Amino acid sequence: MSAVEIIDLNQIEKENAKQNVCAYARVSTTKELQATSLALQVETYTKLITEKPEWNFSGVFYDVGKSGTDTKHRTQFNQMIELAKAGGIDLIITKSISRFTRNTVDCLKIIQDLKRHKVEVWFEKENISSFDPKVELTMTIYASVAEEESKINSENTLWGVKKRFEDGVVPMVTSKVLGYKRDKDNNIIVDDKEAKIVRKIFNLYARGYSLYYIAEKLNEAGHKTKYKNLPYKKGAVRGILINEKYTGNALLQKSKRKKVGSRIGEKNQQTHPKYYVENSHPKIITKALWDKVHAIRNQRMMKYNHTTDIVKLKEQAKHKSIYSGFVQCGVCDKNYHFKVNNKKEKWATETLICASNREKKTCENDALFVKTFENQLLSHINDMIKNKYEFLNTLHEVLVSHPEIRKLNIDNHTLEDKLDEVNEHIKSLVSIDSEFEVKVLEELKERKASIETALTGNRNKLLTSHNVETKLKQYKLLLKDYKKPISSLSDFPFKAFFDKAIVYSRDRLEFILNPFNTDEDKITYSFPELMTYYTIRKTTHQSISKVICI
Structure with missing residues (x-):
């Protein structure tokens, strides 16, 4: 007698009804404490979603070092939204509205867009769903509070920065400025080895060489940029030539934020006061060399761009080729x-x-x-x-x-084998009688957590x-x-x-x-x-x- 397969229609319906669920987390800085917080969030959400039999785990999307006031540069956030609109996600879980976005307009627009695609967002802290009929009013209030909080924080930071400018405090990040470093007392000093490269760049330009030529010569000599350790390009050379700090003086507040809470900077076109601090730190080049370089630079700008006005140059740059x-x-x-x-x-x-x-x-x-x-x-x-x-x-x-x-799958198999091995070791420690065995167990548990x-x-x-x-x-x-x-x-x-x-x-x-x-x-x-x-x-x-x- 042939075997008969019994099909459980209820089970099939239940499987088909499973929701694709993901979580979203964000930390606004890359500091160690926040990195730990992020790892904990990923682990917690993974456990929460995988333990629900009616949910399919669709991952934990997260962005590190990104502000909540703008969604433009939040890669994983945008990827998650696109996947949701394509039908790959039914439910998004996030800690709070402020983690999702601090911009009221963006928040409502995204929520409405997701609702049209039948995608729900659940905010844990506020205990609200985007499918709630009153959600728009509630979210407007919560998002407005989060946005206002972000503005207040930005204004407080701005006040502190302005006060330091007025006091003549030069905020030089020496890890990004070629030619300078800090001593054990945190004072700005000249890095002699890097300073030679700076002088070489200024002298070559003063002798009439182009930015491209200077970049090529630096690369041929094996030099790399101080920030990110990359080969030199035209922009990196230009950045050094226009940095007045190499004369030992500092012009402060050369740029500003477009608006409070924005991470986008723009040139300060006399809308905010500028502060010029003389002899604020050791110089690398003379004022005479600086003046000569910038006289040549202005001549070239007039020849090729017919203007030295930065605003006009930026306007020209907007009309880029596709x-x-x-x-x-x-x-x-x-x-x-x-x-x-x-x-x-x-x-x-x-x-x-x-x-x-x-x-x-x-x-x-x-x-x-x-x-x-x-x-x-x-x-x-x-x-x-x-x-x-x-x-x-x-x-x-x-x-x-x-x-x-392939690499991720191989790594996963290796980690799974290691995890099985650690679990076997833990099981073998049936009775813990000595201090040594207690220590071994603690080390095994730490290793297990790491894996x-x-x-x-x-x-x-x-x-x-x-x-x-x-x-x-x-x-x-x-x-x-x-x-x-x-x-x-x-x-x-x-x-x-x-x-x-x-x-x-x-x-x-x-x-x-x-x-x-x-x-x-x-x-x-x-x-x-x-x-x-x-x-x-x-x-x-x-x-x-x-x-x-x-």
């Missing part, structure tokens, strides 16, 4: 810049040129016609639209077997920032509304889809997918190459490009 920061040189690793040749003529041509070649050709890579670049990128986008399901299926396989995911914390962190990563299904869903959503080929890049969010484009030559380009934001450019998978054609002086050339997943 390729800004997206196209990278595969030879020297610098960005490609947008340029228009013969701007005022009817035969004006738009080109992309390596930053190393803006003043004189120092990089062997080619300039690229914008139209050629667009055709290559469009061909890949349209190929993805045409073969959407094939592309997404391949991408899913690539993501599942991605080195980042569990690491394991929770890794599992949480696989559910949040390294969630394969979430990443795939993001790519699906970007392709979802496109049924036919597009004719312009402005019709497609290519910067949200691709991490960057790398130009190895005019005839060889790569478009990079970086789903897990890895720092290494190690190729995980190459999609099929495509060939496009372009014409230079009536001669047709072919270019090969491909999409790479790293």
